[in-house]
Amino acid sequence: MRRHVLFGVAAALLLASSAHAAPAVRGGDAPVKAIVASPQWKAARDALKAGHDRFVSDIVTITEIPAPPFGEEKRGAAVRAMFDQIGLSDVRVDAVGNVIGLRKGTGADNGLVVIAAHLDTVFPAGTDVKVKREGTVLSAPGIGDDSRGVAALIAIARALDAGKIRTKRDILFIANVGEEGQGDLRGVRHFFGNDPLAKRTSAFFSVDGTDASRIVNGGVGSKRYRAIFRGPGGHSYGAFGLVNPMVAMAKSVAALYEISPPKDPKTTYSASVTGGGTSVNSIPNAVFMEFDMRSESAAELAALDGKFRAIVEQAVADENAARSTRAGTISVELKVIGERPAGQTPDDSSLVRNTQAAIRAVGLSPTLEASSTDSNIPMSIGVPAVTIGSGGIGARAHALDEHIDVAEPLSSQGLIAALTSLVAAAGLAR
Numbered sequence: 001m002r003r004h005v006l007f008g009v010a011a012a013l014l015l016a017s018s019a020h021a022a023p024a025v026r027g028g029d030a031p032v033k034a035i036v037a038s039p040q041w042k043a044a045r046d047a048l049k050a051g052h053d054r055f056v057s058d059i060v061t062i063t064e065i066p067a068p069p070f071g072e073e074k075r076g077a078a079v080r081a082m083f084d085q086i087g088l089s090d091v092r093v094d095a096v097g098n099v100i101g102l103r104k105g106t107g108a109d110n111g112l113v114v115i116a117a118h119l120d121t122v123f124p125a126g127t128d129v130k131v132k133r134e135g136t137v138l139s140a141p142g143i144g145d146d147s148r149g150v151a152a153l154i155a156i157a158r159a160l161d162a163g164k165i166r167t168k169r170d171i172l173f174i175a176n177v178g179e180e181g182q183g184d185l186r187g188v189r190h191f192f193g194n195d196p197l198a199k200r201t202s203a204f205f206s207v208d209g210t211d212a213s214r215i216v217n218g219g220v221g222s223k224r225y226r227a228i229f230r231g232p233g234g235h236s237y238g239a240f241g242l243v244n245p246m247v248a249m250a251k252s253v254a255a256l257y258e259i260s261p262p263k264d265p266k267t268t269y270s271a272s273v274t275g276g277g278t279s280v281n282s283i284p285n286a287v288f289m290e291f292d293m294r295s296e297s298a299a300e301l302a303a304l305d306g307k308f309r310a311i312v313e314q315a316v317a318d319e320n321a322a323r324s325t326r327a328g329t330i331s332v333e334l335k336v337i338g339e340r341p342a343g344q345t346p347d348d349s350s351l352v353r354n355t356q357a358a359i360r361a362v363g364l365s366p367t368l369e370a371s372s373t374d375s376n377i378p379m380s381i382g383v384p385a386v387t388i389g390s391g392g393i394g395a396r397a398h399a400l401d402e403h404i405d406v407a408e409p410l411s412s413q414g415l416i417a418a419l420t421s422l423v424a425a426a427g428l429a430r
Helices: 002-020 030-036 039-050 052-063 073-085 143-162 186-194 196-200 245-256 298-322 350-361 376-380 410-426
Strands: 089-093 099-103 112-118 132-134 137-139 170-176 201-207 214-219 221-230 267-276 286-295 331-340 367-371 385-388 393-395 403-405
Touching (some): 030 039, 039 143, 039 410, 052 073, 052 143, 052 410, 073 089, 073 099, 073 143, 099 143, 112 143, 112 186, 112 410, 143 201, 143 393, 143 403, 170 186, 201 410, 214 350, 214 376, 221 245, 245 286, 267 298, 286 298, 298 331, 376 385, 385 410
Parallel strands (some): 112 170, 214 367
Antiparallel strands (some): 089 099, 132 137, 137 403, 221 331, 393 403
16 A cells, blocks of 8 residues: 555656656757647647547456466457557558557658567466456566557557648557567567568667666667577585586686676676586586676677686686596586667657657656667667657556556646657658
8 A cells, every 4th residue: 555655746746847847849949849739730739638548458358368478369360459459450460479550651751660668578378367457556577667658559549640740751650579688679570671661761769668868779688598508417415526517607707797887878797697516416417597787878788798618718718627527517608698789760850859758748858878678679770769668657667466546637748749750750740
């Protein structure tokens, strides 16, 4: 109960702040100023507000369809039906499970704007995803990351139609698979690597998380390994003195943690998961460790990766030199289990400037951040991309007690900001 009290206090403070924030448009915000002054935009904004209860119902529906890692099919099928119901054209499911629907522009500009949200959650099959509601607080695993984002796609598409908004560019709606964990951005990676429409993409939005003031325009790259150290093994007493893969692994971890990575650009590493061995009275014949390395800079990530690989090889060589190899030597296999490219959409790009203006237009103060999201893929190949929130307040992402607050007007503010950003990128047609 205390959690909900604090949640309500936080919401009240944010609402008070936004109520006093002037939604004035700055001198460089002319495209957004023209959009928010249009009767079409006002009608779409009003439709988002009026349709908020339906939006919340969609969040619940989507959340309660399990979408564990690599198991998004059922949720994808439901979202495909929703895409059909709201009148998107050419609705389809691609080879990896992305659900895709098109909203045609006027053809005045051949560019294409993509707006995406991910179907998958971090939770395994069998997790209870029933939504619990207490006032305006909804609780369930994955409800904010990213069921609310997927529901936001539906709400925005409806509002565009309700406002009779026409855009110069086509808009492609994608509910994509594989954003989380070892999904390794596979849905968006597949789209940009295989879909013919990717070549026309001039801007990309990922709707992920709730904070509508946050713009992710820096893509934190990552490299993840499972390092498997192998050796001859043997009895802990009878074979004492033989090489031990556990020692090589331990030396690798210790040496990695002697590295002082740069703070700017932020670069990090972690030894995170381990296992192996046979019994307490056996020298192990195989042990493993999983490592995660991240950086906002592709160059710094590559440098750290090189140092890590050298450390592991040296640790193996040291152990082979330190103890007997009469029964065999230590070896290591480095398996890449995740790789996300780093990237950046410049602060002064039109996409970032217009998205900032859209957030200011609803009375919030935008912030620019770096993170690891679906936007990493387009950023890494030079396609302007940002990740934005869908509104409201969220907490405890990736935890079983994940929850969001859908109290108004903050909940709709994020939807309105996202809609405005999208129209600014796609170009309002008169």
